[in-house]
Each structure stands twice: as structure tokens, then as C-alpha cells.
Amino acid sequence: MNVSAAAASANDVGRGAATMSSGQTVVSARGLSLVFDTNDGPVNALADIDLDVGKGEFVSFIGPSGCGKTTFLRVIADLEKPTAGTISVNGMTPQQAREKRAYGYVFQAAGLFPWRTIERNVTLPLEIMGYSRAERAERLHRTLELVNLTGFEKKFPWQLSGGMQQRASIARALAFDADLLLMDEPFGALDEIVRDHLNSQLLELWARTTKTICFVTHSIPEAVYLSTKIVVMSPRPGRVTDVIQSTLPKERPLDIRETPEFLEIAHRVRDGLRAGHSYED
Amino acid sequence: MRHLAWQSVLALVLCLAGAAMLPLADAVSALPFTVGQTAAVELLLLASVFVSVSGINPLGGAIFLFLAVHIAAFTLVGGIAGNEGGARLSFFLLLAAAWLLAWRLNVLISGLKAGSRGARNFQRLIVPTLFGVWILILWEGITRGAGVPFVLLPPPTSIAVRFANSLPILGADLVQTVFKAVVAGYVIGCGAGFIVAILADRVPFLRKGMLPIGNVVSALPIIGIAPIMVMWFGFDWPSKAAVVVVMTFFPMLVNTVAGLAASGHMERDLMRTYASNYWQTLFKLRLPAAAPFIFNALKINSTLALIGAIVAEFFGTPIVGMGFRISTEVGRMNIDMVWAEIAVAAIAGSIFYGVVALVERAVTFWHPSVRGG
Amino acid sequence: MDSFRDKIVPVSVIVAAILVVWYVAAIFMNAPYQRELNARAHVTPDLGAFIGQTWAQRKPTLPAPHQIAENFFKNTFLVKITSRRSLVYNSWVTLSSTMAGFASGTLLGILIAVGIVHVPVLDRSLMPWIIASQTIPILAIAPMVVVVFAAIGITGLIPKALISTYLSFFPVAVGMVKGLRSPDILHLDLMHTYNASKVQAFWKLRVPASMPFLFTSMKVAVAASLVGAIVAELPTGAVAGIGAKLLAGSYYSQTIDMWSALVAGSVVAVLLVATVGVVGRFVELRMGARP
């Protein structure tokens, strides 16, 4: 990893985990609800969600399948419309934020276009947003370096491994300067080792930039390892049952996962998940 | 090791029976087979039978079999020329024996383990080629041997001679039918289908109405409008092009509409997060994703266009064109000329299709069906 | 109700729009001839009457829809079925050779497909030709087949059915090969673990899996059969059948007759494809497809 060397020097933003919620909120939901009208009747995907995400935070959403994590992210991204309540992104409606290209979205699958090379996949949003050719080349270079894919510009997606494809899709989301990164189980389909690797890379990336990240996951260790704040959700109807502020330091080597502090937080998350479950039984 | 193949056994029986009933043919006009030729054919076939069951070096055996069987076959077919109708039973028995051995040869070649990529491709090519060649050999041998009347089914060699002697006429017909009517109609029909599909995509109401209509019309015998188009646009190529336009329009419309719906939800959501506008999404996502469907229509249409233009010419043309030639030469019982024209149509059709398929490979190289994933 | 909003309304609106365009086009396309007629007869009708005239010519360039409908109705229901003019009679002539050809073509296609799937040499030698022959305009041989058969004294249904057979054989063979090869490796392996014989695997796995492919290709094949039968009727010198009607219409410029023959051909096509579709659906239901 050539990133690790750079990380230390780039890490001058000075955000400790403790000094997290530094004023500005990026996402703010109040009484947010969303009901899907399906053929089998209405589905309460989100019910009465209140949540704030501060600038520079790394927020993980965790909860059992179907509890509305994806839906919440999609509401932030203006891919779904809430049926009640309000939500603002950077102080605007989600639609305005989307039109201002305020966030990058990483889907569970890489979703690269098979007819474009890695290079042209990463520059796709730049083409759409009308960046100049020179600017595109410069950003391409920068983002590919960030995700460690330099040298693969001319390859097609199907010539890359799953992990590399996922990194390319992260590069695609980073290519334009969105302050907010929405990631829906980006590493869900990858094996544990690749996942560890990408996790630490993601942390370094976050530390080097000033981005806010909303991250959906099914894995408790992943959530605890990455986040400054963990949002525990429960299904039917989808609600937030717990919000846990992480006390872990900003510097997080992989073996931090064996420390008592880490296990303590993980324990709290697990309890939160259990509570959510027993609620419905 | 290897058990006796039935083709070889049957070939042996036919060889012996054929030998018992010599000579091969009665003289009709030219001198039929010499003793030397007859003996050579018998010996080559018997040797082939032996080689095909002996299981010696498979590659060497296949090469010997290939040479022996084809020399025998060409001696048989060549010797009967000029003695049409003079063949006796033994001629057909030996021809059948040679054919069975060629079949056996094909089985052997299919069974060979090709080492390199080139060898595998060669293997994949040689088997169907042999099959095709043998259709021609049997066709030639039977029509000449049994003296099938020329007006019913001329032998391939006389079709080839006719072909070679009529190149200017065939060329003129090709230009009239393919380079004028088909190309013009194909370009306009496919282009119009494509543009209407984009429009229909833009206006959901139009799409909902057009799609069922397009699907129904695709199944109708549209070719029937040919006489009407001839009335409207005259005898020359524009009326044929008009038929082609109508025939190619609907497959293009239906396929493009289906293709435009083919891009994934996730990809479309992605474009939405970029606040990409309709045209950006169309050109960067949906049209590339629709390319396999569009090329499917282009391929279907390549054949339809030729059919449309040729059949439309049955209803009246100036005195040139493939369909015109076929219908008039059929009337004059010049069946060899008809076959020559059909050969031109077949060649033109496969080249047309081949070109579209090559472009498709170049454009949709990323699609799993093309990259073999 | 959804299908009403999503299909019937848009389709009816577009059909209505086509009819309107048709009527307007008929005015303009028939106007020059009508003016000529009126000039010869020294009459000058007002605009309304003139439009009425363009919609009521005996041999219009473009007949108005109601003229075609009238002609179609008359020749279908009012004329005796045995009459040469009856569309029912002519459709039946075409339909019978279509169905004979389609049935034998489908049978042949299925047999060849079974052969190709089970005999590697056939696969290697025949399959490339079957695929290649789909790229060539086979229909061009139709006149020759008809005339050659006539030369040896065979006319009527057989040569036409032969062309239909030829045309319907290719799509069925290709579709059926695809279908018989469609079962997953997983399912084939499953049959293998049961120690099922080739025949059992064929009937219990390959055949059911191939049904959707078979019926899809049969729809293509039946449409091709009909086209084959119609085109085969062209060179026979206009005896009977939809193709013959078309040809006779074009000789005598009976445009209305031609259009109603076209309508008859379309009705036959829709009925044939729909029948194949219904049979296919029925077979799939019998085999436990979800309704």
C-alpha cells in the first residue's frame, strides 16, 4: 500500500473521533417516513426517523435485512421520495443536492459499464458534469492513485477481479468533488481478506479527504472498525433503535479489533440489534 | 480397442457388391470408365475401409482417408460426365461407399484432439466443409449418373459453368437489387425504426401503443404489399426499396424499444445521482446497453431486406434484377441460370449478414455472448 | 384494468390516428385521378363532394379503409364459400398448404434437432449449415420449386407445402437445439446422480426445458410458412389462394381486392400465431408453469 505512507502526511485535518460532531450538519432527517405501496399492501420501509450526520463523520448503518438501510440511503440520494417528514442534505432538499452533484453513491455491486474501460468508467460522471479534458485526466490520475488502481486505466471491467471492480466504482464516486459519500454495502460481495484491505484503505482515504461518509453494512466488526458513529436499525417498520458514538481513536490499525474498547462497542451494537429483534417477536 | 464402425462395414459390403456388378456405366456418348480407373476406385475405397477400421495413427489415417476417398469420388463423378444416365447400379453403390467413408472420416476428424487453437479452428471448419462438399458430390453424381432431366435439377458443375459465363448479367442484377433497392430500403427502414423507437421511448403513451402494434405487424405477411408498392412507386428499384423499408421498420422498432428498456436499475440510478439529463443517459448508458438488441434487428433485417427486394421483383421490374431474373428464367426453363442467381443471392445474403455480425463484434465486444464469458 | 389503461387505450388511439392519416392520405393520393375524371365529365364538385369522390373510386390509388372493410366483408360473408371470389375459400387454400408445410417442417426440425443434440458429427457438420442458411434469402427458390414440380405434373398443395416446410424447418431446428441444450449443468448433474439413462434425461429434463424455446420458434416458423405459401402462389398463374388474389389484383389494378386480400392474409397470420401461442401456453401450464 503506497497510500499508508501518504496518509500520515495528509492527515493534517485533525479530526479526532472525540471531536466529531463539529457543528455543521450534512444530513438532517426529522420524522422521516416512507411507505411503499405494493401489491400485497403498504410496506413501512422507514418510520419516523430522526437523524443528524455531521460534517466529516463516518456513519455506519447496521441492521437486519429489510430494515430500510438501503431505502434511507436512497432517500438521501433522491432516488426515493419520503412519504412524510423532512430531510435536508447540505441544507437543501435531496433533489437540489443531487442537481448540485453533492454526493457520490457506491452501490452494492460495482455496476461498471462493460463497454467502457476503467478509465472511461471513472471519468463518466466527469463527462456528464462537463469537466474539461485536461481536468478529467488530472482527476482520473488522482482518484485511481487513491484507490490503488494506477496502471489499469485501459482494462475493461470484466478483466478485473471483484475487489478491483469495487475499488474502481469507489474511484468513480470520488472522481468529482462531492463532500458526501453514500456507500451501500460496497464490500458485501467480497471475501474477508479483500474486505479488510479495502476497509483500511477506505479509512485512510477518509482521513486524507474531508468527506462525510454514510456506510451501510451487515458486519458488526466492519461498522465498529470504520465508524465514528453507528446507527442501529430494526425492521418492520424500519426505525433507528440506537445511535452509538465511537470512542476509538482516529488512527485505527487493523489489530485495533482485538482491543477491549473495540469489543465493548461491538457488544453494544450487538445488544442494539438484539433489542430491535425482540421488539417485533 | 476401437470397435468396428458401421459406416466402414457397410462401405465394405457396398464396395464388394459394386465390384460384383461391374462395369460402372454403359457408354452413352463418351467412353465411360477405363479398367484402370475402375480398379483404382475399388482399390482406393477398399484401402480406405481398411484404414478406417485399423486405428493406425489417427491423424495420418484421417489424411489418407481424406485423399483416397476424394480421389475415388472425383474419379467416379468425373468419369460419368458425358455419359449422363448411363450409370449402372455399381456406380451408385461405389458412390454410396465413398460417401459412407467420408462420413466416417468426419467422425474421425471430430474425434481428433486438436492441440493448438489454430488446429481446433481448422477442425471446426473442415467438418462442415466436407459435409457441404459431399452434398455437391452426391448431387453431381446422382443427377449425372441417373440422367435427371436438366430442367428438374441441373448438376452443380453446369450451374458453376453457367455462373462463370453469366457474370455480367449476374453482376447487373446484383447491383440493381442489392446495391440499389436493398441498401436504400435497409438504411431508411432501420433508420426510421430506430428514430421512432427513440420517440416512443420519450413518450410513454406512444410506446405503450406502438409496441403491441409492432409485435403484431412483425408476424404479418408484409411482403404482400409488394404489388401495391409497385403500383405506387413504379417498376424500378424505389418500389422494391419501399417494400424493404416497411419490412425492416418493425423489427427495428420492437427490438430497439426492448433494448432501451434493457439497462439495469442500478445503472440508471447511478446516472440519476449524477443528475444526468435524458440525452446524456441515452447516449452514455441506454444506447450502449441496447446495442445487442439493435444489432439483433440489423441481422434479422439483413435477410428480410433481401427477401423483400427479390420477391417484390416478382411483381414487375425493368428487365434487370435478381427477382426478375429468377422469375423469367424459371418461365423459360433455364433452371441452371435460376440456380446461379440463387447462388448469388446466397452469397450476397451471407456477406451482408457477415458484415453486420463483424460490426456487431467490434461494437459490442464487451457483451458476454461476444467475449465468450 | 391496468391492461386497459396500459394497452387498450394507447393502442386504440394510435390505430385511430393511423386511420385518420389514412383517410387524409387517400384524399391526396386519389385526387389527381379524380380531377382528371371530373375534368373529362365536365363537373366541378365542391370540396366536400370531391373528398367524398376520392373515397369512393372504383380503382383508387389508395382505397379508403371503409372501402376495404366493405370489400372484405362482402367477399368473406356474403359470397358463397365455394366461389372463386370468396376470401374464405382463398384463405383456406393458402391456410391448408401453410399448415401442411408447417406441420411437416416442425416435425422435421424437431427430429433434426434431436439428432444434432445427440450425435456430435451431425452437430459439427449440419449445424453450421443450418445457421448459415438462415442468412440467405431462401424464399427466392419458391418460383423454381413450383415450376419444376409443375413440370413433372405435381401442382396444387404439395409444392406450396414443400416451400412452407423448408421455411419453417430452420427456425424450429435452431430453437429446438437451443432448447434441448438449455438445462443447467446442475440439473444434468442431478440426473447423473440418479443414474438416469440418456432417454430418461431426454424425456424428463431436456424436453420440458425445451418447450418455451420450441413454441417461440414455432411462432416464427408459422409466420414464415404463411409467407412461403403466399409467395409460392405467385408463379402458378393465379389459380387460388391469397397470393393468387394479390397477383390477380395487381394484373387488373383491382386495388381494393388487393388490400382486402392483404387483410385476409393478416387475419390468417394473427390466427395462426395466436393458436401456436395458446397451445404453447396450454402446454406450459400442463407442465406446471406459473399461471
Ligand SMILES: Nc1ncnc2c1ncn2[C@@H]1O[C@H](COP(=O)(O)OP(=O)(O)OP(=O)(O)O)[C@@H](O)[C@H]1O
Ligand atoms: N421498490 C420497493 N417497492 C416495494 N417495497 C420495497 C421497495 N424497496 C424496498 N422495499 C421494502 O422496504 C423494506 C426495506 O428495504 P431496504 O432495501 O431498504 O432494506 P435493507 O435494510 O437495505 O435490507 P438489506 O440488508 O437486505 O439490503 C423491505 O421490506 C423491502 O421489502
Ligand SMILES: [Mg+2]
Ligand atoms: Mg440493502
